[in-house]
Amino acid sequence: MKTFWLLVRAGFRRHSTYRLALLAGTTTNSVFGFIRASILLAALASAGTAIGGYDAPTAIAFVWWGQALLGTVNLWGFAEVKDRVRTGDIAVDFLRPINPQLAYLAGDLGRAGINLLGRGLPAILLGALLFDMAPPPSALSWVSGAVSVVLAVVVAFAGNFVINLLAFWLVEIRGITLLWMITGGLLCGLYLPVPWFPEWLRTIAHWSPFPSMLQNPIDILAGRVVGADIASAVAVQVFWAVALLGLGQLVLRAGRRRLEVQGG
Amino acid sequence: MSERLRPYRVLLASRARAQMQYRASFVTDILGTVGVGLAEFAEVWVIFHNVDVLGGLDFTAALLVFALSNLAFSLADMFVGHLDQLPRYIRAGQVDAFYVRPLPLLAQLMTSDLSLRRVGRLTVALVALTVALTTADIAWSVGTVVLIVLTVVSGTAIFSALFTAAGGLQFFLVDGAEFTNAFTYGGSYAAQQSQQVFPDPLRIFWTFVIPTAFVAYIPAVAILGLPGDHLAPPWLAWCTPLAALLAWAIAGLCWRLGTRHYQGAGG
Amino acid sequence: MSIPTVIETRELVRDFKKTRAVDRMTFSIEPGEAVGYIGANGAGKSTTIKMLTGILKPTSGHVRTCGLDPMRQRVEVARRVGVVFGQRSQLWWDLPLRDSFAILGAIHRMDEPTTRARTDLLVDQLEMGPQLGIPVRSLSLGQRMRAEIAAALLHSPELLILDEPTIGLDVLSKQRLREFLVAERRERGTTLLLTTHDMGDIERLCDRVLVVDRGRLAFDGTLPGLASTVGAQRMLVIDLATPTPDLHDVPGATLVESESGGLRQRLAFDAETTTVAAVLAHVSSRHEVRDLTIEEPDIEDVVRRIYAASGRG
Numbered sequence: 001m002k003t004f005w006l007l008v009r010a011g012f013r014r015h016s017t018y019r020l021a022l023l024a025g026t027t028t029n030s031v032f033g034f035i036r037a038s039i040l041l042a043a044l045a046s047a048g049t050a051i052g053g054y055d056a057p058t059a060i061a062f063v064w065w066g067q068a069l070l071g072t073v074n075l076w077g078f079a080e081v082k083d084r085v086r087t088g089d090i091a092v093d094f095l096r097p098i099n100p101q102l103a104y105l106a107g108d109l110g111r112a113g114i115n116l117l118g119r120g121l122p123a124i125l126l127g128a129l130l131f132d133m134a135p136p137p138s139a140l141s142w143v144s145g146a147v148s149v150v151l152a153v154v155v156a157f158a159g160n161f162v163i164n165l166l167a168f169w170l171v172e173i174r175g176i177t178l179l180w181m182i183t184g185g186l187l188c189g190l191y192l193p194v195p196w197f198p199e200w201l202r203t204i205a206h207w208s209p210f211p212s213m214l215q216n217p218i219d220i221l222a223g224r225v226v227g228a229d230i231a232s233a234v235a236v237q238v239f240w241a242v243a244l245l246g247l248g249q250l251v252l253r254a255g256r257r258r259l260e261v262q263g264g
Numbered sequence: 265m266s267e268r269l270r271p272y273r274v275l276l277a278s279r280a281r282a283q284m285q286y287r288a289s290f291v292t293d294i295l296g297t298v299g300v301g302l303a304e305f306a307e308v309w310v311i312f313h314n315v316d317v318l319g320g321l322d323f324t325a326a327l328l329v330f331a332l333s334n335l336a337f338s339l340a341d342m343f344v345g346h347l348d349q350l351p352r353y354i355r356a357g358q359v360d361a362f363y364v365r366p367l368p369l370l371a372q373l374m375t376s377d378l379s380l381r382r383v384g385r386l387t388v389a390l391v392a393l394t395v396a397l398t399t400a401d402i403a404w405s406v407g408t409v410v411l412i413v414l415t416v417v418s419g420t421a422i423f424s425a426l427f428t429a430a431g432g433l434q435f436f437l438v439d440g441a442e443f444t445n446a447f448t449y450g451g452s453y454a455a456q457q458s459q460q461v462f463p464d465p466l467r468i469f470w471t472f473v474i475p476t477a478f479v480a481y482i483p484a485v486a487i488l489g490l491p492g493d494h495l496a497p498p499w500l501a502w503c504t505p506l507a508a509l510l511a512w513a514i515a516g517l518c519w520r521l522g523t524r525h526y527q528g529a530g531g
Numbered sequence: 532m533s534i535p536t537v538i539e540t541r542e543l544v545r546d547f548k549k550t551r552a553v554d555r556m557t558f559s560i561e562p563g564e565a566v567g568y569i570g571a572n573g574a575g576k577s578t579t580i581k582m583l584t585g586i587l588k589p590t591s592g593h594v595r596t597c598g599l600d601p602m603r604q605r606v607e608v609a610r611r612v613g614v615v616f617g618q619r620s621q622l623w624w625d626l627p628l629r630d631s632f633a634i635l636g637a638i639h640r641m642d643e644p645t646t647r648a649r650t651d652l653l654v655d656q657l658e659m660g661p662q663l664g665i666p667v668r669s670l671s672l673g674q675r676m677r678a679e680i681a682a683a684l685l686h687s688p689e690l691l692i693l694d695e696p697t698i699g700l701d702v703l704s705k706q707r708l709r710e711f712l713v714a715e716r717r718e719r720g721t722t723l724l725l726t727t728h729d730m731g732d733i734e735r736l737c738d739r740v741l742v743v744d745r746g747r748l749a750f751d752g753t754l755p756g757l758a759s760t761v762g763a764q765r766m767l768v769i770d771l772a773t774p775t776p777d778l779h780d781v782p783g784a785t786l787v788e789s790e791s792g793g794l795r796q797r798l799a800f801d802a803e804t805t806t807v808a809a810v811l812a813h814v815s816s817r818h819e820v821r822d823l824t825i826e827e828p829d830i831e832d833v834v835r836r837i838y839a840a841s842g843r844g
Contacts, residue, residue: 275637363609367638
């Protein structure tokens with residue numbers, strides 16, 4: 001556990017050296033925030049009522065929490081593990097006393113932490129300052145929202161980790177990565193709230209891990225999901241976190257066997 | 265003229281050849297950009313699943329705006345989108361290699377890559393444009409056709425100018441290169457919208473500062489024969505080439521400042 | 532008609548924020564010269580090259596390359612100069628080597644027959660035929676370096692600038708590269724400016740050396756001249772027929788070492804004050820000499836002494 005925390009802190013420090021990049025990320029996220037907020041407000045004005053449980057202040061909260069968490073949750077994936085599998089460096093990871101999946105998860109949590117502070121916080125403050133934005137309605141929303149954000153980071157990491165490990169068997173995982181990124185981007189609730197989707201698309205989204213990566217924490221923090229519903233939103237995330245981490249362990253073990261048989 | 269352009273033709277052809285070498289990943293990449301185009305379209309479509317009118321446009325009109333801006337953006341992205349990768353070129357020493365070749369730096373950089381995979385997104389845009397133009401109620405005339413052609417050309421020029429300006433600024437911003445995404449990719453996102461969704465200050469920004477309103481919305485108002493409003497009167501559509509020229513003037517300035525800075529500070 | 536100077540700098544200065552990378556550098560290089568430009572890392576070598584080719588703007592001073600102002604006439608300079616940056620490739624890594632030559636030919640606006648003829652010639656001289664169809668990224672370092680030099684020479688430049696051309700190469704690759712450059716100079720009279728850490732490059736290729744230290748020109752002259760400037764001496768190794776007492780009394784020479792009871796003795800002598808013949812005559816008039824060899828000064832040592840003399844490591 002101590003090693004885990006050390007790795008989290010290392011991930012935090014490693015990514016905090018790119019201050020200018022964090023600021024640049026905030027700027028871009030904010031520009032997208034302005035545009036998306038305008039679109040959602042125009043849609044609500046056109047409908048004349050709330051859509052899918054979102055009124056103007058919660059829609060604004062949806063937009064800015066989404067932009068704030070965009071850098072925190074690694075939606076677009078990473079290639080580090082894939083590259084290490086390809087070069088065979090992953091063998092070195094197996095020799096370490098900590099499970100590779102946990103080691104990379106720790107690093108990613110550290111990365112998420114600095115991004116939340118350096119990139120998310122300014123965006124959410126800007127949104128709250130310039131728009132009529134719904135705050136988290138209660139202390140419960142704050143606390144469960146925070147837990148939900150951590151779970152979102154874990155789910156996104158665990159999914160990407162599995163995809164990365166496919167490099168043990170596939171020469172080129174680019175196609176799968178692209179497919180994961182595009183479907184994920186659409187279904188996680190980054191562009192538009194999942195409740196706005198037509199019935200069939202919403203069903204697909206609900207059976208996928210993607211809403212657990214963004215939509216669920218946003219719903220809790222924006223106050224669209226309150227009371228007992230919070231428990232089920234978080235439970236879904238826990239399910240996906242456990243399922244994907246477990247799958248990752250299985251795939252990792254299979255990959256290790258393959259490595260031992262082939263000698264890298 | 266053709267002799268003058270031969271180096272660039274050869275450079276671009278070589279880039280195309282290089283991408284064809286890895287056919288499997290090339291096809292994957294094309295499908296990827298089709299996916300990106302479809303995801304962008306899904307956003308428009310999902311909104312119109314909930315409302316009938318957005319920012320004064322019905323679905324067909326919004327589809328036209330989406331198509332025009334995506335067409336221009338994917339063309340610009342295909343030809344000069346790599347300009348905003350400048351820090352990578354600097355780190356690889358590629359910029360220095362360009363300096364010791366007898367061609368203008370910007371022209372070399374522009375022709376140093378050609379992202380053919382973007383034809384995927386381009387195709388989505390073309391299909392959307394065809395559907396929009398055939399289903400919308402348009403009073404066709406020679407003027408409409410000229411305006412559409414003018415819009416695609418000028419829109420591509422405007423996005424190219426944004427990428428060029430981004431490249432110029434990145435000589436200064438090496439570590440903060442992502443800053444320019446705010447107006448290249450952000451500009452593209454803004455261009456896809458009915459400008460009426462924005463409050464006036466933002467509309468003025470996207471019309472007169474970063475002129476992406478000219479890429480699709482302002483011409484679409486004229487093409488569809490809509491009344492327009494105070495910030496988008498139909499006649500303004502004919503000023504699109506002017507907006508492109510101004511964007512290029514500023515892009516040229518950014519580029520000049522950037523290269524001066526590079527030669528002055530040494531990268 | 533006088534042939535114009537190929538490179539000319541006067542009081543050339545380049546500052547970076549707080550440091551002065553190049554300090555009042557004045558030198559000129561005439562057509563056909565082969566000049567080694569040496570100095571420690573960060574001494575100002577690359578900065579000078581960048582100013583010569585129009586990549587960097589001088590802070591002050593005067594610079595002309597092929598009689599042109601590199602800042603104002605960069606394109607014209609690029610037409611007449613070939614540059615190889617040792618660590619950076621100017622080839623197209625994802626295409627067969629042949630394509631890189633074809634593209635560079637087009638960039639230099641050579642017509643296709645000329646490009647082909649010139650490519651064939653260079654490829655033949657550098658023995659690169661078998662590599663023409665291989666993508667550049669699959670070439671070995673030695674092959675790539677030869678390809679880089681061929682690429683820089685494709686447009687028949689008057690001046691070839693090589694920045695660390697042999698860095699990381701094995702002995703054989705270095706050897707082939709040097710032989711080619713010697714031949715190229717002999718045949719075409721190309722002016723050569725070369726930065727290197729490898730003294731073998733200087734000894735084999737250059738008839739003149741510029742030593743730069745902390746941005747300043749510390750030495751400009753011939754290689755033997757450099758050796759004598761810093762007091763490095765040539766060494767005469769004499770093998771004698773019988774064990775001989777130490778040779779202390781040879782005019783103009785100093786005994787450095789005596790081995791095997793006086794069978795082999797090393798005498799250091801200053802080339803400026805005496806000659807091998809005089810030393811040999813003196814020794815052989817008194818003892819029977821079996822064999823002799825002359826050891827040239829170790830150039831790395833010479834450069835080290837220059838740094839030491841100007842207060843550096």
